Amino acid sequence: MAVLEVDDISFAYGGHLVLREINMQVERGEFVSIIGPSGCGKSTLLALIAGMRTAVVGNINFEAGSGTQRAVVFQDFALLPWKNVLANVSMGLAYQRRDLSRREREEIARKYIDLVGLRGFEKKFPYQISGGMRQRVGIARALAVEPEVLLLDEPFASIDAQNAEILRKELRDLVNEQGRTAVMVTHNLDEALYLSDRILLMGTRPGCVREDVVVDLPHPRGPEMQNPADQRRYQELRSRLWEHLIQEVAKEKEWMNSDQVERI
Numbered sequence: 001m002a003v004l005e006v007d008d009i010s011f012a013y014g015g016h017l018v019l020r021e022i023n024m025q026v027e028r029g030e031f032v033s034i035i036g037p038s039g040c041g042k043s044t045l046l047a048l049i050a051g052m053r054t055a056v057v058g059n060i061n062f063e064a065g066s067g068t069q070r071a072v073v074f075q076d077f078a079l080l081p082w083k084n085v086l087a088n089v090s091m092g093l094a095y096q097r098r099d100l101s102r103r104e105r106e107e108i109a110r111k112y113i114d115l116v117g118l119r120g121f122e123k124k125f126p127y128q129i130s131g132g133m134r135q136r137v138g139i140a141r142a143l144a145v146e147p148e149v150l151l152l153d154e155p156f157a158s159i160d161a162q163n164a165e166i167l168r169k170e171l172r173d174l175v176n177e178q179g180r181t182a183v184m185v186t187h188n189l190d191e192a193l194y195l196s197d198r199i200l201l202m203g204t205r206p207g208c209v210r211e212d213v214v215v216d217l218p219h220p221r222g223p224e225m226q227n228p229a230d231q232r233r234y235q236e237l238r239s240r241l242w243e244h245l246i247q248e249v250a251k252e253k254e255w256m257n258s259d260q261v262e263r264i
């Protein structure tokens with residue numbers, strides 16, 4: 001059974017239909033990315049999966065398990081500036097694992113701080129560390145609650161290119177080693193191709209899933225790929241994603257000219 005099932009979800013903001021009949025399934029251990037033109041509803045879909053919004057129609061089901069269903073890594077890190085690294089990473093645990101003592105929570109937090117390479121920075125405050133390190137804290141905080149599904153909303157968009165590349169690789173390794181399931185929204189085609197087992201291509205007005213692309217390439221990918229056949233396949237897949245975006249933007253332009261807004 002899929003660890004996450006999105007079943008015929010529709011969603012509207014104030015009568016304006018934003019998502020229509022979205023269906024998606026994510027298997028345990030899969031890394032799935034969501035790509036689509038600006039405004040097609042990617043972040044709204046992730047917020048629905050995160051439980052931060054409620055669908056008008058449809059269901060979202062997580063496979064019944066003992067632990068936390070989901071945890072989110074946000075683009076802007078969403079750290080508390082008055083708490084240090086250890087307290088920020090412990091924060092999610094304080095809400096989700098009330099059965100643990102403070103000491104036990106800190107022990108788990110330290111394990112994940114180590115895993116994201118921040119040992120020695122436990123006492124630092126967010127303003128004392130770099131953007132890349134802040135996002136490592138965000139990732140550690142999400143992983144620490146050991147969620148069934150890790151949700152990532154453009155996690156590397158606020159980080160410089162070099163740090164983003166390093167963190168992507170680290171995230172992929174962490175997700176693999178820990179057998180985690182991940183769903184990520186991104187604008188970055190190479191990021192999606194680098195990390196994902198599958199990429200969902202969304203269309204707009206209203207937002208819907210148009211294609212489900214399997215990334216049938218071995219890891220590591222991108223610049224690290226040596227095999228010419230893999231390099232060709234990577235370019236094929238990248239062109240397919242790009243074509244999709246171009247087509248959706250053209251449709252969006254048509255829609256803007258026709259002045260139609262669909263209502264639920």
Ligand SMILES: Nc1ncnc2c1ncn2[C@@H]1O[C@H](COP(=O)(O)OP(=O)(O)OP(=O)(O)O)[C@@H](O)[C@H]1O
Nearest residue numbers: 013014018036037038039040041042043044045187
């Ligand atoms: N709080 C809100 N109230 C009303 N409309 C909203 C709200 N948040 C988003 N929208 C609208 O819903 C649509 C989907 O927004 P959403 O942010 O989910 O899209 P997105 O694909 O993530 O966009 P982007 O790629 O630009 O981040 C957009 O048309 C947006 O203007």
